[in-house]
Amino acid sequence: MGPARDAGAPLLELRGITKCFGRLTANDDISLRVSRGEVVGLLGENGAGKSTLMNVLSGLIQPDQGDISLTGKAVSFASPRDAVAAGIGMVHQHFMLVPTLSVIENIALGDRSLRLFPLDLSGIRDRLAKVSNQVGLEVDPDATVGRLGIGEQQRVEIARVLCHDARILILDEPTAVLTPEESTQLFEAVRSMAAAGTSVILISHKLDDIFGICSRVAVLRQGRKVLDAPLDETDRDALVHAMVGDTVSAPHGERVSPPGPPIVTVKDLRLKRDNGATLIDDLNVEVRAGEILGVAGIEGNGQRELAECIAGLRRPDAGEISYDGEPIYGSMTPRRLRQMGLRHITEDRHGTGILPDQPLSENHLLGHIRNPRFNRRSWLQRHAAKEATASIIDQYDVRAAGADAPMGSLSGGNQQKAVLGRELADGIRFLIAAHPTRGLDIRTIAFIQRQLLELRDAGVGILLISSDLNEIWRLSDTILVFGGGNAFGPVSAETTSLPEVGAWMAGHQ
């Protein structure tokens, strides 16, 4: 590696990196050093600035201030190509692969050393075989990437970076999409890479990942570096504290007032899959005002279908659902249900919850478009929409550049808070919350859970669907379990136990 063997200088050094997006400071004076063969963990909540920092390092975005040096020499990356040429390889959370191309074509993509014509991939093929052997990443070079599973696609990404002689590998939330076995395999591979002298920066918000393979950890919070220490000089509590800042109070289920009359009543409900197989048979349940009904279970056992039926979006195969005593099917439309106070946090935020390209203020109008505040004789009241959005941004602590920022520019947690603010506004009486905290960081999870409990205390009926059993257990008054083609319960949270619910989830009586 030539001059890279300079003993004193670290392999990589970032100094004073600052990057702003509008009013939001995503990176504020961050410095970081990485030595050869070191595995550094970069820890932080969603929106703490990890991805921004790594995008700066991989040449995707330019910092406003600060500089980068490699083996003591200042470098600047005008484009990803410069960063790749300098030996920095990034494996993005959302893979940067072309699904219609083969594995080997994806690896060859952007390699300027290849002959123009005829394209000869045999050199890359050899390198891929060597790299796969070295770190134990097996991939079929001729498979079409779009047909591979997520774990395999990630292996392709890593293999590609290694084939391009990366000295520094950046992994962005690599375990978020992996099964436990795949994560173990990945950690094995990272260890052998580090042993071979490659430095690795592991971005994560999971402590297990950090303690699994890192030798040093840096913690970001709200765009600043708040901790940087060898792993053996710190512990879980210190890291959590650094990540979250002031302590997050755990939500508590103490109720203030007894539940009121039922809002939603489900009678003899039968649901079928799209292919005709029965999902749920003879379900009878009601959700009262000021009560949280938690629906637990592995996903795909009918939870989504139940939510859609109650929201007026799907006709049940048999049985009846009523809202305020009126049958939903026959007389009610989703619009009328909304007017009667039904709100829905959908499980697929990107698909059905937000319009990523539209500004926050227009996203806020979804479902409120008939509200006379925003709609005077069919004329859109943009100013009112912006004001309402601004107050949501304040009230729900949404980190955004402003009401005009496109929804897609926000991190997942902030998008969810904006959705929550929208759904809770103006006359909520019943909330369907489908996986409201999935994929979010600790602080946002606690915030959303607290909001749900406050709603309950204010007399709102809530149907909470979650695959996080702890969440169900902490928040619910009544628990319903969907498992193995059956529905168990509903039972009062006071008369059951966590192991019992867990057994039901697995389909055991």
Place this chain on the structure above:
Amino acid sequence: MLDDIFFVGLLASTFRFATPIMFAALGEAVSQRAGVLNVGLEGIMLVGAFLAALGAWWTGTPWGGLVLAVAGGAAMGALHAFISITLRADQIISGIALIVLGLGISGYGYRMTLGGMSPPPSIPSFSPMEFWGLSDLPFVGPIFFGQHILVYMALAGAVLLHFFLYRSRWGLDVRAIGQSPVAADAVGIRVQGTRYATVIFGGAMAAMGGAYLSTAQLSGFVENMVSGRGFIAIACVVFGRWSPLGAMAAALFFGMADAAQIRLQSLNPDIPFQFFVMFPYVLAVVALVFMAKSSRMPAALGVPFQPPR
């Protein structure tokens, strides 16, 4: 024997009718593969046809006309590229503007120059190739050896573009850019620059198709002489599943439909000829209905790319 003459004539004119469409479709296939839709082929072909006639008259050779046409087509391609790639405007709207612009430039330009001369100037044009008398061979002769050189250039172009797309590094870049520009950008491929190159190339190819009309099929320019071939070329790209050889085959198919309808017209004088003229266009609509939802469509087609910097 009448049948033989009929089919030889049909097949020979299939190549003749297919060639202008093929040029335009090949260029469009490459630019769509890179993710840029150009519905303005019709306008570019018109400008190409006009400039070819003008250049041929000026220089005294159809080759001079071809060079001028290619330059004009490339310029119109560059305009579309600037609007849709740099300004990120809607590609369909920019394309429609090109159609209107092409109609205007070619019609006005023609009246200002060649159209205003009396007597009308004679335009030098390509003559059919002579392969050492091979064109006198029975049956295959007129079909394969008696065509204009532009016919062979179009067919060779299809094969060359096939190798370009699937066997060269640039072709790999192009395929990646049209499918996933973000991924291509992340590995350092110049997305915008490559798109520019393909759109300019597409413009030049469409203009060659136009040049064929005015300096090979006919000797001279007639207003609106492209008469919808630019749209058929777009259908050919879809029908040919965004591959050069597929686009070639589709162009031949439409060429044959056009050749057949002319013959059917003369065989059925009782039926209004407009029905036969419609035939290729009806085929195009049917083809699009069946092929439009193809999974081969480049995922980023028509979507402007915003580099994340």
